[in-house]
Amino acid sequence: MKSKILIGRRTLDRIDYAVFVIPAILFVTIQMYIPFIMSMYYSLTDWNGISPNPKFIGMTNFLQIFQGDTGFNSALILTFKYTVLFVIITNIFGVLLAIALDRQLKSGNILRALFFLPYIMSLVVVGFVWKFILVQGFDSLGKATNIGFFKMSWLGTPHLAFVSIVIVSIWQGVGFYMVIYLAGLQAVPKDLLEAATIDGANAVKKFFGVTLPMLMPSVTICVFLSLTNAIKLYDIIVSLTAAGPAGQTASITYDIYREEFQNNNYGYGTAKALILFVIVAVLTIVQVTFFRSKEVDA
Amino acid sequence: MKKKTIGKIAFEIFMVILALIYIYPIILVILNSFKTNRDLMLNVLGLPNKWIMSNYIYVWNYMDYSRLFLNNVVVTLIGTAGIVLFSSMAAYILSRKKTKLSWLIYLFCIGPMLVPFQTIMITLLKSARIIGLTNSDWGLGIQYWGFGIPMAVFLFTGFMSSIPKEIDESAMVDGASTIRVFFSIIFPLLKTITSTVIVLDVMWIWNDFLLPLLMVDSQSDTRTLTLAAYSFVGTFVTDWQYSMAALVLAVLPSILFFIFMQKNIVKGVTAGAVKG
Numbered sequence: 001m002k003s004k005i006l007i008g009r010r011t012l013d014r015i016d017y018a019v020f021v022i023p024a025i026l027f028v029t030i031q032m033y034i035p036f037i038m039s040m041y042y043s044l045t046d047w048n049g050i051s052p053n054p055k056f057i058g059m060t061n062f063l064q065i066f067q068g069d070t071g072f073n074s075a076l077i078l079t080f081k082y083t084v085l086f087v088i089i090t091n092i093f094g095v096l097l098a099i100a101l102d103r104q105l106k107s108g109n110i111l112r113a114l115f116f117l118p119y120i121m122s123l124v125v126v127g128f129v130w131k132f133i134l135v136q137g138f139d140s141l142g143k144a145t146n147i148g149f150f151k152m153s154w155l156g157t158p159h160l161a162f163v164s165i166v167i168v169s170i171w172q173g174v175g176f177y178m179v180i181y182l183a184g185l186q187a188v189p190k191d192l193l194e195a196a197t198i199d200g201a202n203a204v205k206k207f208f209g210v211t212l213p214m215l216m217p218s219v220t221i222c223v224f225l226s227l228t229n230a231i232k233l234y235d236i237i238v239s240l241t242a243a244g245p246a247g248q249t250a251s252i253t254y255d256i257y258r259e260e261f262q263n264n265n266y267g268y269g270t271a272k273a274l275i276l277f278v279i280v281a282v283l284t285i286v287q288v289t290f291f292r293s294k295e296v297d298a
Numbered sequence: 299m300k301k302k303t304i305g306k307i308a309f310e311i312f313m314v315i316l317a318l319i320y321i322y323p324i325i326l327v328i329l330n331s332f333k334t335n336r337d338l339m340l341n342v343l344g345l346p347n348k349w350i351m352s353n354y355i356y357v358w359n360y361m362d363y364s365r366l367f368l369n370n371v372v373v374t375l376i377g378t379a380g381i382v383l384f385s386s387m388a389a390y391i392l393s394r395k396k397t398k399l400s401w402l403i404y405l406f407c408i409g410p411m412l413v414p415f416q417t418i419m420i421t422l423l424k425s426a427r428i429i430g431l432t433n434s435d436w437g438l439g440i441q442y443w444g445f446g447i448p449m450a451v452f453l454f455t456g457f458m459s460s461i462p463k464e465i466d467e468s469a470m471v472d473g474a475s476t477i478r479v480f481f482s483i484i485f486p487l488l489k490t491i492t493s494t495v496i497v498l499d500v501m502w503i504w505n506d507f508l509l510p511l512l513m514v515d516s517q518s519d520t521r522t523l524t525l526a527a528y529s530f531v532g533t534f535v536t537d538w539q540y541s542m543a544a545l546v547l548a549v550l551p552s553i554l555f556f557i558f559m560q561k562n563i564v565k566g567v568t569a570g571a572v573k574g
Binding site (some may be wrong): 013015017019020023025028029030031032033034035036039101104105106110111112113114116118121124125128129131132137139140141144171178179180192197225232238239252253256257261266268270273285 | 391523
């Protein structure tokens with residue numbers, strides 16, 4: 001009798017276990033794993049969305065990409081340059097803003113909110129807002145002030161259009177990193193800063209000697225977050241430059257979209273997409289291992 | 299002492315001016331949404347000569363704004379609710395029954411965080427069509443479950459370890475079922491992390507662009523706000539005054555959400571980042 005109840009209890013436990021985990025497993029499988037496995041298969045085919053039976057062509061797509069795909073290569077370079085600039089500049093400004101707003105200001109809360117505001121807006125809308133500023137706004141400013149800076153074609157030449165993408169992304173995202181740094185600054189002991197002041201350290205010395213070392217955990221988090229976000233750059237390009245002029249400001253993600261939905265090279269585009277996956281996966285795994293080793297230290 | 303206060307005031311004024319320059323693009327868009335086309339073309343930077351509401355009325359009707367708003371609410375609500383429910387359930391049992399199987403399921407659930415959306419977008423479109431999750435807002439909402447669960451399981455599992463096992467064990471001894479224990483005792487205790495997950499997911503789903511573009515863009519009655527703003531600005535290329543009103547209408551809900559939820563948003567973003 002007793003053992004029967006025990007078995008009953010165990011079966012019940014198993015049913016409970018299943019009820020709790022199956023929805024998560026099911027939806028992740030449907031949305032992520034099945035499409036991912038399909039992608040792996042289609043990257044080895046000449047799928048174009050028209051022929052019902054795509055032909056299996058082995059590694060041909062990958063070989064073609066590695067032998068030199070102009071669109072993909074320039075997108076890779078652009079994304080790399082963008083990522084480096086975005087990560088460095090956003091984090092520097094994020095730290096500076098956080099330090100400035102960590103002071104006891106009367107308008108502190110409002111100021112924080114204003115700098116954070118662009119972050120809650122959809123990136124597509126942000127791109128359009130800036131398109132208006134860079135086209136109409138700068139045109140008027142140029143006429144009113146006669147300053148050359150405003151008269152340049154900020155979206156019309158590939159180089160300046162790239163700079164615009166970087167600036168707009170930083171404008172949208174810096175508030176987010178500021179907020180994380182503000183939280184990190186709470187861990188900096190105020191008495192340590194006061195002691196440094198008494199010892200005659202100036203602001204720069206205090207920053208590099210006391211604040212920055214204490215802020216390092218936040219820096220690591222922010223660098224990696226900005227890194228993984230930067231690699232996936234897409235929405236801003238769609239509305240700000242539409243990869244223009246002449247398709248020269250396409251990021252990797254934009255190039256994949258273009259290959260799949262504009263050129264209808266589904267199989268070939270999927271191969272590019274898998275290369276992006278490898279890049280992101282490697283970076284993320286490096287990041288996780290890095291965090292793990294840090295946790296052991298602490 | 300006096301010198302210090304003056305310095306402080308000067309610094310504060312400097313920061314206020316900086317902040318105003320920073321959000322000037324937004325202010326400019328709002329100002330221009332109240333201008334006539336002629337006024338906008340001749341006078342981009344100044345105040346409207348005459349404040350007009352007709353751009354908003356035109357855009358509101360053209361876009362069918364109330365419909366779009368409702369669509370966004372449906373998608374965001376279904377998406378967020380499912381993510382929170384299924385992730386917290388899985389995280390609960392996975393962190394309470396620490397077996398090898400649980401560890402494997404955990405890895406299986408969080409693994410997809412490695413996969414960028416573009417890697418699977420076209421095969422996803424194919425499979426979503428087969429299952430019938432395209433061309434409807436509830437279908438789009440459901441699709442967010444699979445995308446949101448990995449991060450949410452990660453956050454919930456991290457938080458679960460802070461809830462003592464004794465709490466649910468004593469309730470179990472009293473004969474309560476696992477489901478009852480979870481919903482009446484554990485889930486309320488997860489409030490902090492639940493609000494983090496909600497904030498992150500609402501901001502993401504509400505503003506998302508590419509997934510809605512692929513799944514619900516073909517019919518106008520299933521479009522989301524961001525999609526409508528995108529196609530609107532593309533259509534009215536030279537009518538900036540309409541585009542300005544469309545952009546303001548598109549971000550207004552986010553801004554209101556931010557104003558009322560500012561504390562929660564900032565807390566949620568910080569917690570999500572630090573734990574993620």
